[in-house]
Amino acid sequence: MVLPRWWRKRIPRYRLIGARCRSCGRIHYPPRNACPYCGSTELEEVQLPRTGVLESYTVVYSVPGDSRLHAPVLVGLVKLDNGVRLVAELTDASPEELKTGMRVEAAMRRIREDGDTGTIMYGIKFRPVLGKS
Numbered sequence: 001m002v003l004p005r006w007w008r009k010r011i012p013r014y015r016l017i018g019a020r021c022r023s024c025g026r027i028h029y030p031p032r033n034a035c036p037y038c039g040s041t042e043l044e045e046v047q048l049p050r051t052g053v054l055e056s057y058t059v060v061y062s063v064p065g066d067s068r069l070h071a072p073v074l075v076g077l078v079k080l081d082n083g084v085r086l087v088a089e090l091t092d093a094s095p096e097e098l099k100t101g102m103r104v105e106a107a108m109r110r111i112r113e114d115g116d117t118g119t120i121m122y123g124i125k126f127r128p129v130l131g132k133s
């Protein structure tokens with residue numbers, strides 16, 4: 001079995017670390033070996049803000065593999081407070097509770113469980129910030 005790419009990069013995901021390009025200054029997430037905008041490999045790690053705004057979301061009822069146990073899955077496009085956009089799973093909310101423009105924050109949640117080894121993988125999900133909208 002080949003470990004998925006994101007698993008090898010679990011530390012940056014765990015800590016919500018992005019990469020800033022020293023050439024063009026843009027920040028991307030998750031970190032890649034080369035800047036997706038200009039191709040530069042001069043990158044540095046940056047801590048991303050843990051809060052942002054939910055720009056859009058979708059409800060996924062058909063999920064491949066083990067994750068179907070948790071369907072439906074809510075997937076959101078989150079614009080972090082520094083302007084970086086990322087797609088992440090949403091948690092602690094039902095589809096009815098979500099609305100675009102609401103404040104969300106990063107939370108550590110179980111992403112999936114490997115059926116063969118029982119390994120539980122954690123990662124960043126986003127949840128609504130309670131008390132604000």
Ligand SMILES: [Zn+2]
Pocket residue numbers: 021022023024025026035036037038039040
């Ligand atoms: Zn760049």
